[in-house]
Amino acid sequence: xxxxxxxxxxxxxxxxxxxxxxAHVARPEDPASLxxxxxxxxxxxxxxxxxxxxxxxxxxxxxRRWFNVLRSTASDRIYAAYEIGTPPPAIEGDGPATPSxxxxxxxxxxxxxxxxxxxxxxx
Amino acid sequence: xxxxxxxxxxxxxxxxxxxSGAVSLAEWPFLSKLIVRCxxxxxxxxxxxxxxxxxxxxxxxxxxxxxxSLLWLGPDEWMLVAPDGEAAALETDLxxxxxxxxxxxxxxxxxxxxxxxxxxxxxxxxARLVTIDxxxxxxxxxxxxxxxxxxxxxxxxxxxxxxxxxxxxxxxxRASMADHVWCLMAEAGRAFGCPAxxxxxxxxLRGALEDVA
Ligand SMILES: [Zn+2]
Numbered sequence: 001x002x003x004x005x006x007x008x009x010x011x012x013x014x015x016x017x018x019x020x021x022x023a024h025v026a027r028p029e030d031p032a033s034l035x036x037x038x039x040x041x042x043x044x045x046x047x048x049x050x051x052x053x054x055x056x057x058x059x060x061x062x063x064r065r066w067f068n069v070l071r072s073t074a075s076d077r078i079y080a081a082y083e084i085g086t087p088p089p090a091i092e093g094d095g096p097a098t099p100s101x102x103x104x105x106x107x108x109x110x111x112x113x114x115x116x117x118x119x120x121x122x123x
Numbered sequence: 124x125x126x127x128x129x130x131x132x133x134x135x136x137x138x139x140x141x142x143s144g145a146v147s148l149a150e151w152p153f154l155s156k157l158i159v160r161c162x163x164x165x166x167x168x169x170x171x172x173x174x175x176x177x178x179x180x181x182x183x184x185x186x187x188x189x190x191x192s193l194l195w196l197g198p199d200e201w202m203l204v205a206p207d208g209e210a211a212a213l214e215t216d217l218x219x220x221x222x223x224x225x226x227x228x229x230x231x232x233x234x235x236x237x238x239x240x241x242x243x244x245x246x247x248x249x250a251r252l253v254t255i256d257x258x259x260x261x262x263x264x265x266x267x268x269x270x271x272x273x274x275x276x277x278x279x280x281x282x283x284x285x286x287x288x289x290x291x292x293x294x295x296x297r298a299s300m301a302d303h304v305w306c307l308m309a310e311a312g313r314a315f316g317c318p319a320x321x322x323x324x325x326x327x328l329r330g331a332l333e334d335v336a
Contacts, residue, residue, distance in 0.1 A: 008182050008198050009268070013254035020263050061271040063182075063197035 020056030141316035145244035151237040155210035242272040
């Protein structure tokens with residue numbers, strides 16, 4: 001559970017919100033001209049990054065408005081909440097990364113940090 | 124025309140009062156309630172001309188004039204509450220006054236009912252049910268929030284507060300959930316001496332309280 005800053009009501013508990021998946025997925029201008037593969041790409045395929053992810057939330061129990069959130073899927077840290085129709089703010093980085101490129105903040109951090117300092121030797 | 128046979132959703136519940144006097148619950152039946160959707164910048168004067176209440180544009184606040192109030196529900200959505208019997212005329216007048224695009228006026232008087240919670244420990248009762256910060260510093264007179272209690276969406280409105288009477292909360296809840304929320308609030312008030320209330324549907328209340336504790 002975490003707190004989500006609704007751009008209209010302020011910070012509220014996650015239980016008041018409903019999740020809406022990846023943000024900024026534009027509907028194709030001319031769906032009829034798409035191949036089946038391209039249409040399937042639009043309908044079914046979504047990014048699944050470890051790290052910063054722009055996603056839609058709905059304040060279902062509060063003002064019932066949709067908005068976008070920039071969240072790290074690794075640490076659940078929320079970097080920004082912004083209105084639908086506006087581009088995501090430019091956010092620099094997401095904390096220190098491990099040698100394999102993973103974001104610190106998920107899994108066993110102690111092990112990852114040790115690996116960072118000692119080139120892969122486990123304690 | 125108001126039907127003389129009408130029954131409010133909590134007509135089967137008598138008002139309850141904790142022995143300590145610190146918590147009281149009563150239904151406020153038949154209050155007129157209308158959902159008003161419009162653009163604040165364009166329509167505020169039209170709404171005020173009909174209702175006599177200035178449209179509150181700050182999130183989670185309300186404005187009151189006489190016996191009417193406008194509650195902020197969203198950036199383009201308000202609830203107008205007014206005395207019993209005024210809904211039909213207000214709906215007609217507001218629809219005539221709000222002619223622009225993206226406007227809507229709907230009479231929801233029968234869709235919601237109001238549970239009024241009074242007494243010095245009102246904040247403590249609600250604090251067991253919702254995750255909202257109810258401290259007077261954050262939740263002052265006039266504040267209204269939509270939130271979640273257990274599995275139920277409701278509006279919590281601090282209609283009035285004075286040193287003598289303490290806080291006066293109005294919990295605006297959908298009619299079908301009214302009995303559940305009534306019993307939930309009584310259960311949350313047990314610590315302050317509220318009598319137990321058995322839900323008409325027979326559901327367990329303790330679990331719902333533990334979920335948010
Ligand atoms: Zn909100």
